[in-house]
Structures are given as C-alpha cells and as structure tokens.
Amino acid sequence: MTIFKSSKNNVTVGFLWLVVVFLIVIPFFPENKNETGASIAVVFVVLYSVCGMLIWILLDTNYKIKSNRLFYCSGPVRGSIEINTIRKIERWNKWYVMSFIKPALDKDGLIVYYKKFDDLFISPENKEDFIAALREINPDIEVV
Numbered sequence: 001m002t003i004f005k006s007s008k009n010n011v012t013v014g015f016l017w018l019v020v021v022f023l024i025v026i027p028f029f030p031e032n033k034n035e036t037g038a039s040i041a042v043v044f045v046v047l048y049s050v051c052g053m054l055i056w057i058l059l060d061t062n063y064k065i066k067s068n069r070l071f072y073c074s075g076p077v078r079g080s081i082e083i084n085t086i087r088k089i090e091r092w093n094k095w096y097v098m099s100f101i102k103p104a105l106d107k108d109g110l111i112v113y114y115k116k117f118d119d120l121f122i123s124p125e126n127k128e129d130f131i132a133a134l135r136e137i138n139p140d141i142e143v144v
Contacts, residue, residue, distance in 0.1 A: 001064055001065065001066040002064065002065045002066075002133055003062055003063070003064050004062060004063045004064070004065075004124040004125065004126065004129070004130050004133075005061075005062050005124070005125050006061040006062055006063070006074070006103075006104055006105045006106065006122070006123050006124065006125065007105070007106040007108060007109070007123045007124065007125045008105045008106055009105060009106040009107055009108070012105055012106065012107070013058065013105060016054055016057070016058055017058070019054060020051050020054050020055060020058075023047045023048070023050055023051045023054075024047075024048070024051055026047065027040070027043055027044055027047055053075060053076065054075075056075035056076065057074050057075035057076075057077075057105075058105070060073060060074070060075055061073065061074040061075070061103060061104065061105050063103075063122055063124055063130070065083070065133050065134065065137070068082060068083050068084060068137055069081065069082055069083060070082075070083055070086075070112070070134065072101075072103045072120065072122060073103060074102075074103030074104065074105075077101070077103045078103075079101070081112070081114050081118075081120065082114075083134055083137045083138050084137070084138050085114045085115050086112055086113070086114045086134060086138055086141050087113050087114060087115075087140075087141070087142065088112075088113040088141065088142040088143075088144060089110050089111070089112055089113070089131060089134070089141055089142070089143050089144070090110065090111040090113070090144045091109075091110060091127070091143075091144065092107075092108070092109055092110065092111050092121065093107060093108045093109075094107060095107050097109075097111070097121045099111055099119045099120060099121035100119070101119075101120045101121070102120075102121040103120075103121075103122060104121055104122050104123035105123060106123035107123075108123060109121055109122055109123030109124075109127075110122055110123070110124070110127060110130070110131070131143055
C-alpha cells in the first residue's frame, strides 16, 4: 500500500483554520444573556460538530493505492475507484473545479477521469510519483 498526502494551499488551509477558531470562540460571546441552558447546549453541539468536521478534513486528507484500487479520504468524504477504470488524468491549477467529488486541500491538483462519465479531483503532494504509481497498474492512462 502506498499513501500520498494531499498538498495544501496556504490560503485554503488558513481560511479553514480561521473558521475553526471563530466557531470555537463564538459561543463565548452570547447576544442574549437570558438564553436557557438547553439552547446554549444546542449551539455548542452544532458549532463544535462543524469544528470537528473541519479539523478532520484538515488533518485526514490523503490517497492510498492498494492492490488495484485508489482510495481517497478527506474527513467524512471517502471512497475508492478501480485503477483499471481510469481513462485520463488532467493536471489542474485553477480556483474552480467542475468535478463533483473533491477530496483535496489545494487548487493545484489532478482530475481523474474514470469509467465513462465519472471524475474526481485530488491533490497529492507528489503528483509525478502518484501518476507513476497509477500507471504501473494501468499503463493505458492518458496524462494531459
């Protein structure tokens, strides 16, 4: 099994950590001092659940190649694709990505086209080694 960490865009990661800090701090500045304990508890649970999700995404975004499958995970977004179904890999370095599934923390990444109409945007740190590892299993992958 080969593991590739996601590259991280400083702006994206910085913004997400800023949101986490904001969500942690905001419950300590209540607007209405007469709120009940139950409503404050609900606010804490919701905000800290979102914080936990963001931290999970920031710390656990990676890609694994095991047997003939590519596994991707970014917090709760997890899945796998069969490497033999990959048709094409396109290098991408723009702020927007038309791909539906984007388990990535950087705008500089790869769009993996597989099956007939499916695609996936990922951003491994070492793109060349990642592509080489995929092409060892499926040499027919077109790299654009």
